[in-house]
Amino acid sequence: MSNVPTVLIVDDERAITNLHARWLENSYNIKKAYNGTEALEQIDKSVDIVLLDRRMPDLSGQEVLNEIRDQEIDCRVAMVTAVEPDFDILELGFDDYICKPVSNPEQLHNVVSSLRTRSTYDTQLQEMLALSTKKAALEERKKTDELTRHSEYADLKARLESLRNDLSETVEGLDNDDLRAEFQDRNTANSKLVQSSEQNDASEFKN
Incomplete structure (x- = not known):
């Protein structure tokens, strides 16, 4: 990982994407995507952490996540979503699952910090x-x-x-x-x- 990690924030609710970006922008390099298609356009080896909405209108978060893993991009992914987890999460290759709403900047920073730490661990x-x-x-x-x-x-x-x-x-x-x-x-x-x-x-x- 680079000295300043890059975080890609993906959510079709622009207000949420922009709010989370403001909370993190002083500590991380930020990329934003407002749907799944934009997320796949933004994702590359420079991205260290992805905060990914699960339910989006074009490509779902699950489809984006599958593509990230299929491309073998080495980044940590947290699903940040209003979808309550069910047994189907067992098939998803995420690192963390955070239920909306994320209530404050500290909470989001804790999520990203945890994922950054996990990136230093072995597979x-x-x-x-x-x-x-x-x-x-x-x-x-x-x-x-x-x-x-x-x-x-x-x-x-x-x-x-x-x-x-x-x-x-x-x-x-x-x-x-x-x-x-x-x-x-x-x-x-x-x-x-x-x-x-x-x-x-x-x-x-x-x-």
């Missing part, structure tokens, strides 16, 4: 953190019986356990502040991410 650790985000988001909204009936959720848990075992020595090198930076409460939807993932996942990492 396995990035995957583990992305899967932990998905797991926490689903557990926030789904009842236990719904989760236990879903085979892909079981697959996610198994993959997480495998990654934790593989990365046990790596994670021991992260102190509690590092883990907290990854699992902090960045929006209302992620409140249990702090309460459960930070406590349970961090304790498992340390064991």
